[in-house]
Amino acid sequence: GAGVSQSPSNKVTEKGKDVELRCDPISGHTALYWYRQSLGQGLEFLIYFQGNSAPDKSGLPSDRFSAERTGGSVSTLTIQRTQQEDSAVYLCASSLAAGVGETQYFGPGTRLLVL
Amino acid sequence: RKEVEQDPGPFNVPEGATVAFNCTYSNSASQSFFWYRQDCRKEPKLLMSVYSSGNEDGRFTAQLNRASQYISLLIRDSKLSDSATYLCVVNQGGKLIFGQGTELSVKP
Numbered sequence: 001g002a003g004v005s006q007s008p009s010n011k012v013t014e015k016g017k018d019v020e021l022r023c024d025p026i027s028g029h030t031a032l033y034w035y036r037q038s039l040g041q042g043l044e045f046l047i048y049f050q051g052n053s054a055p056d057k058s059g060l061p062s063d064r065f066s067a068e069r070t071g072g073s074v075s076t077l078t079i080q081r082t083q084q085e086d087s088a089v090y091l092c093a094s095s096l097a098a099g100v101g102e103t104q105y106f107g108p109g110t111r112l113l114v115l
Numbered sequence: 116r117k118e119v120e121q122d123p124g125p126f127n128v129p130e131g132a133t134v135a136f137n138c139t140y141s142n143s144a145s146q147s148f149f150w151y152r153q154d155c156r157k158e159p160k161l162l163m164s165v166y167s168s169g170n171e172d173g174r175f176t177a178q179l180n181r182a183s184q185y186i187s188l189l190i191r192d193s194k195l196s197d198s199a200t201y202l203c204v205v206n207q208g209g210k211l212i213f214g215q216g217t218e219l220s221v222k223p
Contacts, residue, residue, distance in 0.1 A: 033210065043159070043202070043213035056210055091158060098209045100146040106158035 002026065004107030006092050012113045013082055021077045021110045025094030032075050033095075033104060034067055035059075038088035049075060050098045082114045118142055119214035121203050126219045132193050136217050138186040138203030145205040145212070148179050150188050153200045153216065162188075162201070193221045 005024045013019050025032045034046040045059040049069040060066070064083075069075040079086055089109040095102040121138045128134050140148075148165040163170065165177040165186055176189040186203055198221045203214035 031209070035211070042215045043211075045210040045212065048210055050209075056208065059210070093211075100206045100209060101164075103161050103164075104211060106160070108158050 004092055004094050004105055006090075006107040006110050008110055009108065010111045010113075012115065014115055015084060016081055018078065018080045019082055019112065021079075021090050021092075021112070023075045023077070023092030023094075023107060025073065025075070025092070026105060029094035029096055029105075030072065031095045031098040031102065031104075032069060033093040034075070034077050035091045035093065035106075036088040037091060037109070041088075043091070046077070048098065055098070079112075082112075084114050087112055087114045116141060117215070118212050119203055119205055121201075121214035122217050123215075124217035124219070126217065127222060128193055128219070129222055130193060130195060132221075133189065133191050134193055134219060135190075136188040136201055136203070136219075138188075138214055140184050140186070140203075140205045140212075142205070142207060142212075143184060145184075145207050147206040148186055149204040149206070149211075150175075150177055150186075151202040151204050151213075153202055155199075159202055159213075190219075193219075195221050195223065197221050 033048040037043045047057040064080045067077045091109045092107045093104040150162040151159040152162045153159045165179045169178045174191045178187045200216040202216045
């Protein structure tokens, strides 16, 4: 079946602009996660959703970052007033549920470059 | 100190070699453990889960020592296709915490 999909695959923006990144989880997966991978920082957790609620948003680096999920499916990660340090690959993952033993399946990511 | 630490690598080995990766984690509340594989410019993919009893999947063997907070991965008879970055991962309360990864390059 279809895996996790993300769009756009690449995004180049100017410093100060807002960007929206989209994630479509695997059908039937109730848990959805956002991570980012940047040079020198490795992969770091941002936020996760169980259904439409976000029990853990501890990884969001600043209040310029927000995410929402509607209908228990698609999620959007929004970065306002982008900065150059926001340049990274933003990865979305989903799992059947939010349990600690659940396998998380990753999408291909969105490569964001802030000029 | 990083929450999950791995051998820095890179590991350059010939085909057929046996290679071992080590990883330590600092939070004793970590609840489950995994090795993921990431190819260049691709997303991470689950290689295997790791249990205290040890588990094996073909040429791959993973082991967890909770007392030492240590995780290992052994690859036997390495293939060219094993070249990738191997990520040690722990699950804390549903979120994954990743090590920096160890790069493996298998040469003919």
